[in-house]
Amino acid sequence: QVQLQQSGTELVKPASSVKISCKASGYTFTSYYISWIKQTTGQGLEYIGYINTGSGGTNYNEKFKGKATLTVDKSSSTAFMQLSSLTPDDSAVYYCARGRTFAYWGQGTLVTVSS
Amino acid sequence: DVVMTQTPVSLSVSLGGQTSISCRSSQSLVHSDGNTYLYWYLQKPGQSPQLLIYKVSNRFSGVPDRFSGSGSGTDFTLKISRVEPEDLGVYYCYQGTHYPWTFGGGTKLELK
Numbered sequence: 001q002v003q004l005q006q007s008g009t010e011l012v013k014p015a016s017s018v019k020i021s022c023k024a025s026g027y028t029f030t031s032y033y034i035s036w037i038k039q040t041t042g043q044g045l046e047y048i049g050y051i052n053t054g055s056g057g058t059n060y061n062e063k064f065k066g067k068a069t070l071t072v073d074k075s076s077s078t079a080f081m082q083l084s085s086l087t088p089d090d091s092a093v094y095y096c097a098r099g100r101t102f103a104y105w106g107q108g109t110l111v112t113v114s115s
Numbered sequence: 116d117v118v119m120t121q122t123p124v125s126l127s128v129s130l131g132g133q134t135s136i137s138c139r140s141s142q143s144l145v146h147s148d149g150n151t152y153l154y155w156y157l158q159k160p161g162q163s164p165q166l167l168i169y170k171v172s173n174r175f176s177g178v179p180d181r182f183s184g185s186g187s188g189t190d191f192t193l194k195i196s197r198v199e200p201e202d203l204g205v206y207y208c209y210q211g212t213h214y215p216w217t218f219g220g221g222t223k224l225e226l227k
Contacts, residue, residue, distance in 0.1 A: 045164070045207060045218040061215035095163055100211055101154060103175065105163035 002026040004034075004096050004106035011112045017084040020109045022096030029077035030054040032099040036070065036081050039108070040092045050100060051079055086113045117142050119208055121219035127227040133196045136222045138208035140189045145212070152211035155184055155193045158221075159204040168207075170194065200226075 022034060036048040041091040049060035051070040058070045067090070070080040083090055091113045098104040118141040144151045147157045153166040166175045168184035169192060182204075183194045195202055203226060208219040 016178055044220050045209075047216045047218070060219065063215070083174075100216075102156070102164070102209070103166050103169075105165070108163055 002098065004098060004104055006094075006096060006109045009112075011114065012086055013115055014087055014113055016057050016086055017082055017087065018111055019082045020075045020094055020096075020111070021081055022079045022081075024077045024079070024098070027098075028063035030074060034070075034072070034079040035097045035100060035102060036068065037095045037097060037102070038064075038092045039095065046083070047095075049087045051078065083111070086111075088113050116215055117144075117210055117213045117217050119210055119217050120218035121206075121208055121222050122159075123222060124220070124224065125223040127225050128195075128198050129227045130198055132198050132227075133194070134198065134224070135192050135194045136206050136208075136224075138186075138191045138193070138219050140191075141208055143188045144191075144210050145188065149174065150212075153184075153185065153186070153191050154211065156207045157202070157204050158207065159201075162204075163184065163216060164207060168192045195224075198224075 003025045005023045012018045030053045033050045035050040038046045047061050048064045048068050051058050053072050053073050071080045093108040093110050095108050096106040122137045135182045144153050151171050153171050154163040161217040167178050167182050172184045181196045185192050205221045205223050207221050
């Protein structure tokens with residue numbers, strides 16, 4: 001069955017960076033993009049961007065350009081999202097999801113930015 | 116960005132009853148390829164969102180026929196009939212027609 005397994009909870013300091021992983025299984029990894037979504041209580045669900053898992057090409061929501069960097073390791077069927085220059089506003093649950101229809105989601109990674 | 120407005124924000128329903136959720140977009144969601152990329156998701160408490168309906172009215176694999184989607188252009192509806200306890204949670208609409216893709220604010224379905 002299709003599974004997206006994300007890395008665990010992160011507690012990080014302001015101005016630092018964090019890298020979240022999303023390991024896919026149960027399907028051909030390079031057949032579907034991986035998308036990333038941010039969820040906060042205040043802003044709800046926000047689309048961050050997606051990565052073409054075959055070519056490594058990326059497409060970002062303008063709001064997250066410079067904040068998020070998406071990469072992929074085809075050999076391990078894993079997608080990554082690095083968030084940089086973190087502020088408390090980046091505290092959220094971050095999800096990876098398969099494709100552009102988000103048919104399958106990871107379990108979410110809680111990132112808390114606090115000194 | 117396309118604004119997706121869901122109403123109501125919360126909804127109380129009796130088990131076995133029927134209800135509907137509205138989602139309106141600030142622009143038509145008809146893509147230049149002729150498709151309408153409007154989706155519905157349910158997020159149960161403590162879980163990730165799950166896909167219910169894709170492209171307005173198509174149920175995703177394993178989704179019961181108690182769920183149905185309809186609409187066109189800028190006006191869309193999710194109907195839930197014979198509500199069961201497992202249907203409770205927050206429902207989101209989402210548009211994948213205009214970049215950046217955007218979500219509605221959510222509708223919380225609770226038991227009456």
